[in-house]
Amino acid sequence: MAAIAQRLEAKLTAAFSPTRLQIDDDSARHGGHAGSRPGGESHFNVVIEAAAFEGASRVARQRMVYQAVAEELAGPVHAMSVRALAPGEAGS
Helix, strand or coil: CCHHHHHHHHHHHHHHCCCEEEEEECHHHHCCCCCCCCCCCCEEEEEEECHHHCCCCHHHHHHHHHHHCHHHHCCCCCEEEEEEECCCCCCC
């Protein structure tokens, strides 16, 4: 796992103690687009499952995740899609 992905993983793990965390670098699909950089690590897809999301709306969950990684979103990460689930919710 590359450096920025490792930082995302560490911050999300510390903030949410997830039961599932999948971070995929999707930068290759965005080559030549705004925010893309040689070497990738500019666009990510995140799937996270944690008890912290129980009872929260989809938008509230995404805001929680974005807040946890605000430093990366303000710098090296141009875009990040988030699928935040509570334990037992269906999702891929």
